[in-house]
Amino acid sequence: xxxxxxxxxxxxxxxxxxxxxxxxxxxxxxxxxxxxxxxxxxxxxxxxxxxxxxxxxxxxxxxxxxxxxxxxxxxxxxxxxxxxxxxxxxxxxxxxxxxxxxxxxxxxxxxxxxxxxxxxxxxxxxxxxxxxxxxxxxxxxxxxxxxxxxxxxxxxxxxxxxxxxxxxxxxxxxxxxxxxxxxxxxxxxxxxxxxxxxxxxxxxxxxxxxxxxxxxxxxxxxxxxxxxxxxxxxxxxxxxxxxxxxxxxxxxxxxxxxxxx
Amino acid sequence: xxxxxxxxxxxxxxxxxxxxxxxxxxxxxxxxxxxxxxxxxxxxxxxxxxxxxxxxxxxxxxxxxxxxxxxxxxxxxxxxxxxxxxxxxxxxxxxxxxxxxxxxxxxxxxxxxxxxxxxxxxxxxxxxxxxxxxxxxxxxxxxxxxxxxxxxxxxxxxxxxxxxxxxxxxxxxxxxxxxxxxxxxxxxxxxxxxxxxxx
Numbered sequence: 001x002x003x004x005x006x007x008x009x010x011x012x013x014x015x016x017x018x019x020x021x022x023x024x025x026x027x028x029x030x031x032x033x034x035x036x037x038x039x040x041x042x043x044x045x046x047x048x049x050x051x052x053x054x055x056x057x058x059x060x061x062x063x064x065x066x067x068x069x070x071x072x073x074x075x076x077x078x079x080x081x082x083x084x085x086x087x088x089x090x091x092x093x094x095x096x097x098x099x100x101x102x103x104x105x106x107x108x109x110x111x112x113x114x115x116x117x118x119x120x121x122x123x124x125x126x127x128x129x130x131x132x133x134x135x136x137x138x139x140x141x142x143x144x145x146x147x148x149x150x151x152x153x154x155x156x157x158x159x160x161x162x163x164x165x166x167x168x169x170x171x172x173x174x175x176x177x178x179x180x181x182x183x184x185x186x187x188x189x190x191x192x193x194x195x196x197x198x199x200x201x202x203x204x205x206x207x208x209x210x211x212x213x214x215x216x217x218x219x220x221x222x223x224x225x226x227x228x229x230x231x232x233x234x235x236x237x238x239x240x241x242x243x244x245x246x247x248x249x250x251x252x253x254x255x256x257x258x259x260x261x
Numbered sequence: 262x263x264x265x266x267x268x269x270x271x272x273x274x275x276x277x278x279x280x281x282x283x284x285x286x287x288x289x290x291x292x293x294x295x296x297x298x299x300x301x302x303x304x305x306x307x308x309x310x311x312x313x314x315x316x317x318x319x320x321x322x323x324x325x326x327x328x329x330x331x332x333x334x335x336x337x338x339x340x341x342x343x344x345x346x347x348x349x350x351x352x353x354x355x356x357x358x359x360x361x362x363x364x365x366x367x368x369x370x371x372x373x374x375x376x377x378x379x380x381x382x383x384x385x386x387x388x389x390x391x392x393x394x395x396x397x398x399x400x401x402x403x404x405x406x407x408x409x410x411x412x413x414x415x416x417x418x419x420x421x422x423x424x425x426x427x428x429x430x431x432x433x434x435x436x437x438x439x440x441x442x443x444x445x446x447x448x449x450x451x452x453x454x455x456x457x458x459x460x
Contacts, residue, residue, distance in 0.1 A: 050269045059283045061341050253294060253296055
């Protein structure tokens with residue numbers, strides 16, 4: 001499902017909360033059933049609309065965390081201080097409760113198994129969410145594309161998808177998962193906590209063969225890079241990636257503003 | 262169909278007539294870009310205006326600075342739902358770049374450093390509705406926000422206000438830009454909530 005192929009308006013659909021999982025003290029994964037859902041590509045997002053009894057409504061955008069899976073989809077939401085929508089989704093909404101959503105939205109920050117070639121995912125904080133969808137999609141599709149995830153979190157307690165990431169790192173060939181901690185790490189970490197550094201990121205391979213077709217940026221064998229996180233993280237990561245030899249035109253970004261709620 | 266989300270009270274802050282439907286007000290200035298921030302030196306900065314007959318006018322930074330600029334305060338609205346009220350900018354009205362051309366074009370495709378583009382009907386760029394801005398809130402426009410110069414078309418969603426602009430291609434037909442080719446609305450009026458194709 002590419003946004004560019006879609007005709008007609010994106011309708012608001014009724015979504016019901018089936019189940020939820022706590023990711024951290026302030027983040028929760030919501031498993032929704034959305035009758036009429038058209039499917040999505042990994043990396044896309046949805047618009048969520050909440051309506052109160054008095055008719056007041058509020059909308060926000062959230063990345064989809066799950067691989068395409070029928071009419072089910074998962075969102076992972078980080079509660080924003082003094083936010084309006086996210087605290088409801090993280091703390092209040094109960095199984096059986098409903099909301100409206102529409103999507104999928106976004107045709108740029110996406111990955112599908114049709115894209116061959118190595119992938120580097122760089123996520124900061126809740127920026128892991130669309131990257132997790134890509135990783136899950138890779139596994140679901142049985143793709144052999146090499147994936148390398150560099151996931152920056154405040155501390156081990158702030159890591160989303162803890163067990164699943166550990167499992168994927170152990171069991172999936174061709175997937176490398178590196179976690180880095182900015183505030184405090186685990187006992188025995190070789191890396192001292194701190195913001196993302198150049199050495200946390202792999203250098204570009206430098207094996208550029210002649211372009212062979214219209215999708216030259218990948219036919220050239222270059223690593224595609226997806227960076228997602230708060231603005232300051234994305235700015236830092238993209239500059240470090242360029243220092244490490246990754247051309248600007250292979251780097252796709254998605255930024256979460258400091259607000260969002 | 263109105264689906265009530267049980268237990269959602271909302272903020273009930275009352276409706277501000279300056280805020281379009283589906284938007285919320287932020288005091289921050291979030292950033293949205295599809296790729297790395299472009300860092301363009303004003304020494305190297307060029308702005309090409311290409312008319313339908315292929316004739317081209319190139320503006321240097323010096324020439325841009327020599328044009329009469331104006332300071333103005335507007336509300337801005339991002340398709341990702343945030344609106345920021347009362348933002349102050351300084352820039353050159355796009356009409357002062359185009360008025361002398363006598364172009365017969367109907368549409369503009371705005372081009373940027375880094376390859377971004379966006380399409381806008383020409384009339385939406387004229388008559389004091391759009392500027393090439395280089396100052397925000399009294400200071401130089403930060404590269405993260407599109408400096409040294411970005412387009413500002415405040416009456417449309419902010420993706421139309423392209424960062425790091427380097428040219429306007431005048432056209433008879435409408436060619437879709439970057440986000441417009443990826444599922445976003447071709448026009449993007451926030452008051453009509455024209456976020457995505459078909460809205």
